[in-house]
Amino acid sequence: MNTEPSHPSLTERRRAATQLEIARAAAALFAENGPDGTTAEDIARRAGVALRTFYRYFRSKQDAVGPLLSGGAERWRALLEAAAPGDAPAATLERAVAEALRAPDAHAAEQLGWTRGLLRAAERDPALRAVWYRVNQDSEERLLPVLARLLGGGADPLEVRLAAAAATAAVRVALETWARTDAPTSGPGSPAELAVRCLRELMGGMRLFTGRPDEDRPGTGD
Numbered sequence: 584m585n586t587e588p589s590h591p592s593l594t595e596r597r598r599a600a601t602q603l604e605i606a607r608a609a610a611a612l613f614a615e616n617g618p619d620g621t622t623a624e625d626i627a628r629r630a631g632v633a634l635r636t637f638y639r640y641f642r643s644k645q646d647a648v649g650p651l652l653s654g655g656a657e658r659w660r661a662l663l664e665a666a667a668p669g670d671a672p673a674a675t676l677e678r679a680v681a682e683a684l685r686a687p688d689a690h691a692a693e694q695l696g697w698t699r700g701l702l703r704a705a706e707r708d709p710a711l712r713a714v715w716y717r718v719n720q721d722s723e724e725r726l727l728p729v730l731a732r733l734l735g736g737g738a739d740p741l742e743v744r745l746a747a748a749a750a751t752a753a754v755r756v757a758l759e760t761w762a763r764t765d766a767p768t769s770g771p772g773s774p775a776e777l778a779v780r781c782l783r784e785l786m787g788g789m790r791l792f793t794g795r796p797d798e799d800r801p802g803t804g805d
Contacts, residue, residue, distance in 0.1 A: 602640050602650045605630045607697070609647040614700045618645060618708045645710040651697050652715055655774075656722035656754070659683035663729045672733050673786065676750060677779050684754070684775040686768035695768045702762035723751040746789060753781035 591599070608630035612621040623644045627637040641647040662679035686692040705712040726747040734743060757777035766772030 598640075599650075601632065601636070605632065605637060605640060606648050606650040609644060610651055610697045610701055613648070613704050613711075618704060618711055623647075643710065645708065645714050648701055648711070649714055649718055651694070652701060652718045653722065654694060655683050655698070655758070656718070656725075656751075659754070660722070660725060660729055663726075663733065666733060668733055668735060670733075672730075673782075675733060676786075677782055680750075680754060680778045680782060681775045684757075684773075684778055686773070692768045695774060698758060699762045702759055719751055719755050722754075723747050726751060742789065746786065749785040749789070750782065753785050754778050757781045 605626060609621070609626045612625055612629055616625075621644060623637055623641075624634055626644055626647055627634045630637070637647070641649075659679050662682055663675065666675045666679065684695075686695055701711065702715065705715050724747075727743060730747050730750070731738060731740075731743050734746070757780070758774055761772065761774045761777055764772060768774070770776065
């Protein structure tokens, strides 16, 4: 059985590139004019595509920024997929999220800047906020099989689901908290630093990540 990861086709790569170009155009226009002052026609024009092409990829102007908002989750998941099963899962999660959210160069810092602007705009735009929540829900679902593999076949499915929910929430809260501040993209108060802190707070009591048997947890046993 072939277990090598599949690579995207040329068509898939072109599709992803077009989606990202439209997403960047939408984010730039939202920053300039706000979501209310931006139309799908404006976004298509800025991205250099026909309006019908825009609607081939996205249902609404707010939906268009989904590829930008999901980029960090995709990098995180790819790092976890590359990790060896059985390695300390808590440390693996922390390393992966810190790597996915760090900004080692201008390009990465720019990507985080897009996220900050979109999350600030989402506070005033329910449709944009719904896209952000949908991105996080999708990330949680796609994280499930990755965590199940890392934690091994004996892991309780309920605990795996709880871990995926907690890990996703940790990143979401970290990014939302950072977006409301003027903290830098690296160092204290950065997305990576906040996400690791949130992970430790939310997952510190989970048996899967502490190794404690059930009877040692509060509320269990005699």
